[in-house]
Structures are given as structure tokens and as C-alpha cells.
Amino acid sequence: MEYHKRGLFFMALWNMFLQWLYPPHCLFCQDLLKIGREAVLCSDCHNVFSYNDGAVCQKCGCNLYVSQIYCDRCEKADFVFEKGIAAFSYDKVRDGIAHFKLKGWKRDAKPFAHMMGDYLLTCYPEMAQQSDLIIPVPIHDKKQKKRGFNQSELLAVELAERIQKRCSAKNLKRIRETIPQSSLSAKERKENIKNAFALENPHEIQQKTILLIDDIFTTGTTINECARVLYENGAKAVFSFCLSVVEQ
Ligand SMILES: [Zn+2]
Ligand SMILES: [Zn+2]
Incomplete structure (x- = not known):
């Protein structure tokens, strides 16, 4: 041979x-x-x-069944990011996300990110084109040590490779530990997450259009706080892109 x-x-x-x-x-x-x-x-x-490719909310990407621009959650929320999309309804990928994130199957990140990439390039090619930098929603170092990885970072890295964009995975940091958001009211969530993020190198994001990546869009409070910090430090525009969105 x-x-x-x-x-x-x-x-x-x-x-x-x-x-x-x-x-x-x-x-x-x-x-x-x-x-x-x-x-x-x-x-x-x-x-x-099926992807979320019908009529969707312009801020979180959830399916809309009546003629609205935003779902009820986003109508009330006053989010600062430009627009948000999500590849799937959370119900469809709930088990898959639990397997990936909670059981620690890091290898699931690649096929999930490839689906996100295909969704973005097919349904929102202009968003892909405009984005200069891909940034994952960070988790606190302590949590990362415990889980062994940040699921959003793995998705962001694989997505960046798929769509040929640059990923900055370590610039945006979670500098303060927070109580799990699920146990809090809307007002408490905002207080809980306030000033939990900071940029190590603000220069990198100046005048850049950022694609912010997370696994699940629930209330949007966390991703919105990340977007706020990015804008405050000179980002030109921020889009939210989640693997899944909890339907309203
Ligand atoms: Zn929405
Ligand atoms: Zn199956």
C-alpha cells in the first residue's frame, strides 16, 4: 500500500x-x-x-402568529441592541441543549454552530455581512471552571469559523458573580446583572458591528446588558444571535 x-x-x-x-x-x-x-x-x-424562518419578533427572533413587529416580552423591554434572531424555538432543542450544556458534551457545539451558520447565511445574509466581530455572552470564571467550558463561547468560535468571521472570545468578561436570573422578577434581574460585564480591550470593538452569541434567549436581560456595555465602549451596532429562543 x-x-x-x-x-x-x-x-x-x-x-x-x-x-x-x-x-x-x-x-x-x-x-x-x-x-x-x-x-x-x-x-x-x-x-x-425547522428553523425559525417565518414571521418573527425583530428583537428576540421568536415566532409571531399575529401581525406585530415585536413580541409582548420585547415590546415591554426596551432593548438597546439593534435586532435579534434565534435559529430555533427552545422547545425544539431543549433536550439537545441540556445534553450539550448540562451533561458537558462539548462536541455538540460544532453541529449546533453549523446550523446557526446555515440559518444566518440563508435567512439573514445582510446581518452576516455587516458583522465585523463575533462575541459570546461570557460566564463567570468560577462557573466556567465548574462546568469546564462556556457553551456560548464554543458556539461563537465554531460559528466564526463556519461563516469566516473573527471571534473575540476573551474581551468581554463577566466580572461579578450573579444569582441565577430564573429565580428573580424582571426588576430584580436588571439589578442583578447591572455592571456584571466589562471589556478588557475596549479599543477592539470601537466602530465595530458585533454579533453577540448565546445559547438561549429567555428574558433578554443578560444579552441586553452585554449590548449596553458594548455600546458604551464605542460599538457601532450590536445584533443578538441565539441558538434558541423561549417562545412567548
Ligand atoms: Zn421578542
Ligand atoms: Zn432525533
């Missing part, structure tokens, strides 16, 4: 071994997939697969 052919043969064998060791699973429902197949979704999930 020629040298390069032998190399390819061992590479294929190694991939088979890895798949045997970590059997491929459906990204959405975790059903086992057949070894050797390229698909990331099982046939059931593939058949009902």
Missing part, C-alpha cells in the same frame, strides 16, 4: 474506533445513530426539522 493510502486507511480505522467508543447520537433527541453515517439528526427529528 502506498504511504498516503495507508495513512487514509488508518485514519478511517481510527474514526471507526472513535465512533465505537463514543457512538454518534442525534443532536436533538440523543437517539443512537448508525455508525459511519454523516447525519447529525435521526430520521424522526430530520422530518420535523
Whole structure:
């Protein structure tokens, strides 16, 4: 066997071994997939697969069923970022996100980010084109140590590679620990998150259009506070782009 052919043969064998060791699973429902197949979704999930590509809220990207520009949540919220989009309804990817984030399957970041990239380039090509810099919503160092990774950072890095943009993953920092937002009222959330973020290098974002990345858009308070800090430090425009959005 020629040298390069032998190399390819061992590479294929190694991939088979890895798949045997970590059997491929459906990204959405975790059903086992057949070894050797390229698909990331099982046939059931593939058949009902859909992006949020109908009428959506201009701030959070959730589906709208009546003729409105914003959903009720965003109408009341007065967000500072320009516009927000989300690839999926949270209900559709709830199990997948739990597997990725809570069970620590870092490898799920790549296929999720590729879906985000395809969604962005297909439905919002002008947003992709305008964005200069991709920035993930940061988590506090202590939380990152405990979880082992920041899910938004993994998504941002993979997305940047997919759409050929620059990612700045370490500039925006969470400088203060906060209570989990889910336990608080709307007013308390705002207070809780206030001044929790800072930029290490404000110069980098000046006059830049930023695509801010998170896994779930719930109330938008966190992503809005990140956007506020970016604007305060000279960003030209900030867009929010989440993997999923909790429907209203
Ligand atoms: Zn599935
Ligand atoms: Zn909305």
C-alpha cells in the first residue's frame, strides 16, 4: 500500500474506533445513530426539522402568529441592541441543549454552530455581512471552571469559523458573580446583572458591528446588558444571535 493510502486507511480505522467508543447520537433527541453515517439528526427529528424562518419578533427572533413587529416580552423591554434572531424555538432543542450544556458534551457545539451558520447565511445574509466581530455572552470564571467550558463561547468560535468571521472570545468578561436570573422578577434581574460585564480591550470593538452569541434567549436581560456595555465602549451596532429562543 502506498504511504498516503495507508495513512487514509488508518485514519478511517481510527474514526471507526472513535465512533465505537463514543457512538454518534442525534443532536436533538440523543437517539443512537448508525455508525459511519454523516447525519447529525435521526430520521424522526430530520422530518420535523425547522428553523425559525417565518414571521418573527425583530428583537428576540421568536415566532409571531399575529401581525406585530415585536413580541409582548420585547415590546415591554426596551432593548438597546439593534435586532435579534434565534435559529430555533427552545422547545425544539431543549433536550439537545441540556445534553450539550448540562451533561458537558462539548462536541455538540460544532453541529449546533453549523446550523446557526446555515440559518444566518440563508435567512439573514445582510446581518452576516455587516458583522465585523463575533462575541459570546461570557460566564463567570468560577462557573466556567465548574462546568469546564462556556457553551456560548464554543458556539461563537465554531460559528466564526463556519461563516469566516473573527471571534473575540476573551474581551468581554463577566466580572461579578450573579444569582441565577430564573429565580428573580424582571426588576430584580436588571439589578442583578447591572455592571456584571466589562471589556478588557475596549479599543477592539470601537466602530465595530458585533454579533453577540448565546445559547438561549429567555428574558433578554443578560444579552441586553452585554449590548449596553458594548455600546458604551464605542460599538457601532450590536445584533443578538441565539441558538434558541423561549417562545412567548
Ligand atoms: Zn432525533
Ligand atoms: Zn421578542
